[in-house]
Amino acid sequence: MAEIVDVRRSILEANEAAATQVRGQLARALVVNLISSPGSGKTSLLEATMPAIKDSLSLAVIEGDIATDRDAQRLRALGVPAVQILTGGACHLDARQVLKVLAEGHFQAPDVLFIENVGNLICPTSYDLGEDFKVALLSVTEGDDKPFKYPAIFATAQVTVITKVDLLPYVTFDLDAVKAQMRSLNPTGSILLTSARTGQGLDQWIGMLRSSLDAKRRAPA
């Protein structure tokens, strides 16, 4: 006869436990989890961000990709420690992978850790990596219907960055329609408009990072 064992355990428990450990180890750092579709400009935003803050803040980057370490190479070229996680096909990063990178000692505890997730608007939304908040990126070439088409990430992200806004004159992208969708899905989230190419909006993006780090460090533990 079969034996029955009551279990009642969360399927994501191992990820949740690892995320808690990441938070414990990086209690003084700002940890940002960047999520978007492939090609919306996550790495380009980071490349444009680094020169402006790397002298005043210690930085580190964890790159998640299915294949190649191209993104990590681009950031290392700017003098920032960047560790590539290759998922070999998996569609999202898991907090256990982040924890492993921290244990390997590639960098000292930074002021800001950017985690660039695998390019995917769906799966990464479900996995807490121990971040302070998620940032969703949406490039103007992707179309203005994406918040409602991928509601989970746009409802969850504390900050949504509209990228490649220098291309707005050349594409059909109704910014007001995106803002209306975002007001419905995520009334407390903020929206930033950036262009990594022209530098537009980078001051606001960097200001948001600095004030988030300050707020975290001022908050009672």
Next chain:
Amino acid sequence: MHELGVAMEIYRISRDAVAGHGAGRLESVRVAVGELRAVDPELIKFAWQATVAGGPDAGSELIVDWHPAVQRCETCGADKARDTAGWLPLCPDCASPLRVDGGLELDVLQVSYLREEEERAVSGGVG
């Protein structure tokens, strides 16, 4: 979406649960899956079979208790069924954000297994 990764976690938790009671082979595993977890019930069963195939627990069954989304509109003051045409977390009547009261379940509930010695007895093995 990532059903294979979820299936592998279910397997890890299930083996762990059996290991706490001695050796045995999995017969079935019951899980709770909420509609808002983006885990498809048929795909997760398929992923389970792929996970256990060729191993000691091959042929074991994954039983899915499906939990529909329960969402409440605080503006209308009523529970709202999921708008399956739009699938947005917004009230289909007044477009206010919905409060989620159910549909986020993702748990291993129960594991059923055959003890190793019983299995040998059943198969008339030589122990």
